[in-house]
Amino acid sequence: GVEVGPQPQGVARADILDKMRKIVKHGLDFVQLFNEGKEFPPCTIEVFKIMEKVDYPRNKNDEIIAMIHPKLQDQDWQPLNNGDPLFVTLPGKVIPYQGNCTVYPTFINEAAYYEKKQAFVKTEKIKLTAKHLRSSVS
16 A cells, blocks of 8 residues: 555645656556566664653643654654654643653654544664565576
């Protein structure tokens, strides 16, 4: 599957559809070249590995008591460091990120995840290395 976004529920966006088409085309091009026997050289790529889902701060009645801080909103895949603003309460108290390493939040404040008790997902940036690749079928 391919998921390209962010895109609000029930909204059709031409720019997001165009990105999805390009990704699918690249995937199909790779399959064709692989099936033709092309050898792909070793490569390294940075990816984001999911660490954990983070919920909104809640009170004893399980009600959300703070929202995503404006400096974090729309900052998917950007570094979040210890002490950076994370949430803000209705009275305006800032709740900072408290972590021992830089993380890269994603799916920040997406409406579809409220019912799943997910404010965002913490990811870590890692590098994956692949050896050369060639089809064994000629």
